[in-house]
Amino acid sequence: MYKLNACALCGKTGDIKLSHIIPKLVGRRLKKTSIGKIRNIENVNNPVQDIEKHYLLCDTCEKFFNKYETWFANNIFNPYLNKEKDDFDYDEHLHYFLTSLSWRSLYLDIMDFVQYGGIGIEALQCLIASEEILRSYLLNKRNDIGQIENHIFFYDRIQKATGEFGKELKQLHPHTSIFRSINSYTNCYENVGTFFTITNMMGLIVVTFYKKSIDEKWINTKVEIGKGNIKARNQYIASIVGNDLKEIMEYIEEQKSKLSENQKEIIKKRIKSVGNNIKNYDIFQNMIDDINLKNRG
Numbered sequence: 495m496y497k498l499n500a501c502a503l504c505g506k507t508g509d510i511k512l513s514h515i516i517p518k519l520v521g522r523r524l525k526k527t528s529i530g531k532i533r534n535i536e537n538v539n540n541p542v543q544d545i546e547k548h549y550l551l552c553d554t555c556e557k558f559f560n561k562y563e564t565w566f567a568n569n570i571f572n573p574y575l576n577k578e579k580d581d582f583d584y585d586e587h588l589h590y591f592l593t594s595l596s597w598r599s600l601y602l603d604i605m606d607f608v609q610y611g612g613i614g615i616e617a618l619q620c621l622i623a624s625e626e627i628l629r630s631y632l633l634n635k636r637n638d639i640g641q642i643e644n645h646i647f648f649y650d651r652i653q654k655a656t657g658e659f660g661k662e663l664k665q666l667h668p669h670t671s672i673f674r675s676i677n678s679y680t681n682c683y684e685n686v687g688t689f690f691t692i693t694n695m696m697g698l699i700v701v702t703f704y705k706k707s708i709d710e711k712w713i714n715t716k717v718e719i720g721k722g723n724i725k726a727r728n729q730y731i732a733s734i735v736g737n738d739l740k741e742i743m744e745y746i747e748e749q750k751s752k753l754s755e756n757q758k759e760i761i762k763k764r765i766k767s768v769g770n771n772i773k774n775y776d777i778f779q780n781m782i783d784d785i786n787l788k789n790r791g
């Protein structure tokens with residue numbers, strides 16, 4: 495956990511709050527629709543009550559961000575997960591929220607890259623320059639984010655998975671892993687020149703590109719500054735980011751295999767105690783989708 499002495503956004507020193515990287519509302523949603531406790535994917539045998547937090551922002555900035563998170567929850571996140579809507583008109587709140595989301599993740603990832611390495615100097619310089627652009631925009635010191643792009647990809651239920659990748663995908667329970675998890679990180683494919691932050695919020699996937707190779711195809715996913723519309727249909731992507739979705743799935747499968755016998759027993763008991771009501775939990779449908787996908791192949 496990082497603990498900063500000054501606010502990462504406005505730079506004021508003093509009372510720095512524990513901030514969520516991915517908004518609280520997403521964690522709350524996962525908790526409300528989970529049968530038992532949420533499991534921290536870093537340590538599956540130790541159920542946690544909350545999602546990742548760092549000391550990052552002062553109270554003023556935290557409250558300021560909160561306004562945009564609430565807008566996102568009410569207008570996009572909840573209606574989408576409740577399957578009430580797949581067509582969303584938006585205003586300036588959305589672009590600001592997506593920028594704040596990726597910026598928080600990027601800020602912490604830069605500290606990691608500086609400390610532990612893992613990317614080349616050019617990529618690191620691009621990330622640092624991008625962080626400055628995003629921060630200026632978030633502080634209302636500029637009204638655009640230059641070449642940087644925000645995209646939302648509504649990860650649809652997979653109907654078809656073909657080829658070698660399809661075969662692998664079926665072993666990975668894509669529905670349970672993507673729809674039941676929250677993750678956010680920055681990745682640089684330096685060989686092709688694509689740098690981005692990806693955040694998965696239970697199937698609503700946000701990607702912010704700092705650098706994008708010409709081979710990237712993203713149709714009906716871009717969010718503009720100001721007013722616009724985005725639909726959870728007719729989205730098409732041909733992207734290296736597909737690797738990341740696969741890696742998220744693989745990682746979750748690997749972590750699940752580390753569950754202790756004791757923890758498995760506790761989960762079994764909890765599912766038993768829920769009994770027939772299990773149908774009311776989202777995870778039930780996700781499991782069915784995974785089984786169907788397996789049988790279809």
Ligand SMILES: [Zn+2]
Pocket residue numbers: 501502503504505506551552553554555556
């Ligand atoms: Zn601040």
